[in-house]
Amino acid sequence: MAELVDAPASGAGARKGVEVRVLFRAPSYARGASFGWQAISSQCPWAIFARVLRGLMRISVLALSLILAACASAPAATTTTISTTGIAPAWDAARIEPILARTQRLHLNADLSALTPGEREAVRELLAAGERMHRLYLDQRHPQAVAGSVYLEAHPELSAHRDLFRLNSGPIASTLDNTREPFLTVERETPARNIYPAGTTRATMDAFLTAHPERRAELIDDRGVVWAATPENRRRALAALDRYPALDTLHPGLRDRLRTSETYLAVPYSVAYAEDIYFIYERLIAAADHVESGDAAFARYLRLRARDLLADDYEGGDAAWVTGDFTGNLNAQIGAYETYDDALYGVKTFFSLSLLVRDRPRSDELQAALADIQAVENALPYSEHREVRSDIPVGVYNIIADFGQARGANTATILPNDAYLARQYGRTILMRGNTLLNDDLFAETHRAFTAAVIADQAADLTAEGGFYRTLWHEVGHYLGVDQTADGRDLDTALEDTSALLEEMKADLVSLSAVRLLNQRGRITDAQLRSIYASGIRRVLQKNQPRREQPYQTMQLMQWNWFLDRGALRFENGRLRIDYRRYPEAVTSLLREVLAVQRSGDRVRANAFIDRWTTWDPALHEVIAQRMRETERTRYTLVTYEAIDGAQ
Ligand SMILES: [Zn+2]
Numbered sequence: 026m027a028e029l030v031d032a033p034a035s036g037a038g039a040r041k042g043v044e045v046r047v048l049f050r051a052p053s054y055a056r057g058a059s060f061g062w063q064a065i066s067s068q069c070p071w072a073i074f075a076r077v078l079r080g081l082m083r084i085s086v087l088a089l090s091l092i093l094a095a096c097a098s099a100p101a102a103t104t105t106t107i108s109t110t111g112i113a114p115a116w117d118a119a120r121i122e123p124i125l126a127r128t129q130r131l132h133l134n135a136d137l138s139a140l141t142p143g144e145r146e147a148v149r150e151l152l153a154a155g156e157r158m159h160r161l162y163l164d165q166r167h168p169q170a171v172a173g174s175v176y177l178e179a180h181p182e183l184s185a186h187r188d189l190f191r192l193n194s195g196p197i198a199s200t201l202d203n204t205r206e207p208f209l210t211v212e213r214e215t216p217a218r219n220i221y222p223a224g225t226t227r228a229t230m231d232a233f234l235t236a237h238p239e240r241r242a243e244l245i246d247d248r249g250v251v252w253a254a255t256p257e258n259r260r261r262a263l264a265a266l267d268r269y270p271a272l273d274t275l276h277p278g279l280r281d282r283l284r285t286s287e288t289y290l291a292v293p294y295s296v297a298y299a300e301d302i303y304f305i306y307e308r309l310i311a312a313a314d315h316v317e318s319g320d321a322a323f324a325r326y327l328r329l330r331a332r333d334l335l336a337d338d339y340e341g342g343d344a345a346w347v348t349g350d351f352t353g354n355l356n357a358q359i360g361a362y363e364t365y366d367d368a369l370y371g372v373k374t375f376f377s378l379s380l381l382v383r384d385r386p387r388s389d390e391l392q393a394a395l396a397d398i399q400a401v402e403n404a405l406p407y408s409e410h411r412e413v414r415s416d417i418p419v420g421v422y423n424i425i426a427d428f429g430q431a432r433g434a435n436t437a438t439i440l441p442n443d444a445y446l447a448r449q450y451g452r453t454i455l456m457r458g459n460t461l462l463n464d465d466l467f468a469e470t471h472r473a474f475t476a477a478v479i480a481d482q483a484a485d486l487t488a489e490g491g492f493y494r495t496l497w498h499e500v501g502h503y504l505g506v507d508q509t510a511d512g513r514d515l516d517t518a519l520e521d522t523s524a525l526l527e528e529m530k531a532d533l534v535s536l537s538a539v540r541l542l543n544q545r546g547r548i549t550d551a552q553l554r555s556i557y558a559s560g561i562r563r564v565l566q567k568n569q570p571r572r573e574q575p576y577q578t579m580q581l582m583q584w585n586w587f588l589d590r591g592a593l594r595f596e597n598g599r600l601r602i603d604y605r606r607y608p609e610a611v612t613s614l615l616r617e618v619l620a621v622q623r624s625g626d627r628v629r630a631n632a633f634i635d636r637w638t639t640w641d642p643a644l645h646e647v648i649a650q651r652m653r654e655t656e657r658t659r660y661t662l663v664t665y666e667a668i669d670g671a672q
Contacts, residue, residue: 509625
């Protein structure tokens with residue numbers, strides 16, 4: 026799970042993405058070995074040469090890629106240019122300008138001075154892996170996203186389009202009215218994205234699964250693409266197994282299923298994206314070699330994760346990641362974890378890579394704060410309390426670079442999501458310090474809060490309040506219901522309502538936890554108030570959420586519940602927070618969320634969501650409009666010193 030700053034209008038997962046500079050891509054059945062040139066430009070003389078060349082002439086994308094391939098330590102695979110035929114701007118720059126005018130630029134420049142020489146080399150390899158992960162992510166999101174990226178790379182004059190692509194991680198823009206529209210001449214976005222066959226709807230897939238229940242587990246797998254069972258697709262998947270025998274070995278029975286399955290093929294990510302996955306595998310192994318002598322546990326994690334990517338089973342790497350005692354300065358989130366982008370079932374995971382450098386003093390301080398975690402669990406409003414470990418791996422980091430689904434202004438991450446892994450090994454919490462405590466991001470969120478609440482309460486919100494609320498939100502994912510009463514995983518049982526409920530639970534556990542910490546004298550009354558204020562800022566929306574936006578939808582539910590329970594009152598066009606009624610409002614809603622999760626009843630979940638997502642033009646829209654009017658920026662375009670250079 027990832028926590029976003031003031032999650033904006035966007036795709037299912039509410040992201041604030043940035044583009045990767047993809048130079049070209051092979052057709053998806055024969056991917057090439059190039060990667061974004063900026064990632065390696067600081068190390069590789071060929072890349073600098075290529076950059077100069079590119080400035081001098083309109084060097085072909087393919088030629089540039091081949092030059093860059095010489096810089097990668099991986100063997101160059103067959104390369105083919107991707108066709109951009111038919112792709113052109115659908116919007117003119119004037120239509121993009123109002124969105125970019127509402128976009129703040131956030132440049133992250135993590136201090137890398139503490140890195141050892143081996144860690145620096147590992148960073149280089151992991152950035153190369155990340156560039157490739159980002160391309161996979163674009164491809165997962167939209168069938169023409171990579172082609173769109175190539176097209177924009179070849180048209181430097183379209184800088185506004187390039188920024189918009191970067192902001193949206195693809196050719197579909199979130200508009201200021203919170204709709205989703207193509208700004209290049211590509212197909213409209215569909216719930217199938219590019220992970221189910223084009224045109225698949227929930228109804229068609231449900232009908233198929235009802236008729237073929239034995240195929241549900243295979244098709245609704247979190248790390249596999251669904252392809253139409255055409256002869257060409259069958260050949261393509263089998264060719265990957267022929268070319269990479271390890272994949273055949275690691276997926277017993279797959280070859281037979283690919284030969285005989287009808288209507289749909291379930292293709293594991295490693296097979297669907299075999300060449301890219303092997304490229305990433307090699308980068309991770311190389312990175313591990315570089316840190317072996319200085320941080321053996323991190324090296325073991327990287328090697329296991331490399332293997333996980335071939336097997337589409339992350340247990341080995343996750344165990345090493347969560348329980349490993351990393352002694353060096355680096356950490357990395359690597360692979361496909363989050364399901365926010367799957368608008369059909371909320372099950373398919375999307376690729377990401379985050380490279381992080383540890384903030385040691387803050388990490389040590391946080392670790393100490395977790396002593397009360399069992400007491401927090403025991404105080405939650407449900408009866409089946411669990412024993413929770415107090416040695417949760419939590420750290421504060423600065424972001425070196427984010428790729429794929431993780432790119433944007435995320436403030437914290439807790440992984441893995443799989444309940445059985447979390448039960449067995451725990452989950453690691455990565456607090457992202459250089460976004461969480463960023464002054465510009467806080468100023469924007471504070472302006473909105475000031476517009477929404479009565480003047481007396483505007484100063485209640487502080488950046489520190491947001492930091493602690495976010496910390497306990499992440500810890501909140503550790504606590505409460507983690508499976509249904511009849512033993513099913515929440516994702517499986519609750520499907521597309523699962524992420525929404527899990528995020529709401531975490532929000533509310535956070536607000537419960539801080540009250541207990543206050544009672545125990547660990548945080549002051551002023552701190553508690555600022556965390557409560559942050560909890561209110563969190564739920565206020567500038568636009569009516571779309572149902573497929575899990576964060577915004579559950580935030581609106583909290584907003585409505587707080588109004589209903591008197592924790593918020595609407596007075597003369599503004600909201601007044603009633604801090605006295607606040608704790609009961611939190612507890613009662615949390616009780617309901619935990620009960621729905623435990624029931625595992627998707628129908629009940631949907632009814633609960635429908636009941637609490639009212640948008641009243643005379644209330645919500647009034648507040649939303651006030652917030653919009655004071656808004657200077659809604660979107661955040663993130664750049665990274667490590668891949669984009671100095672800005
Ligand atoms: Zn969360």
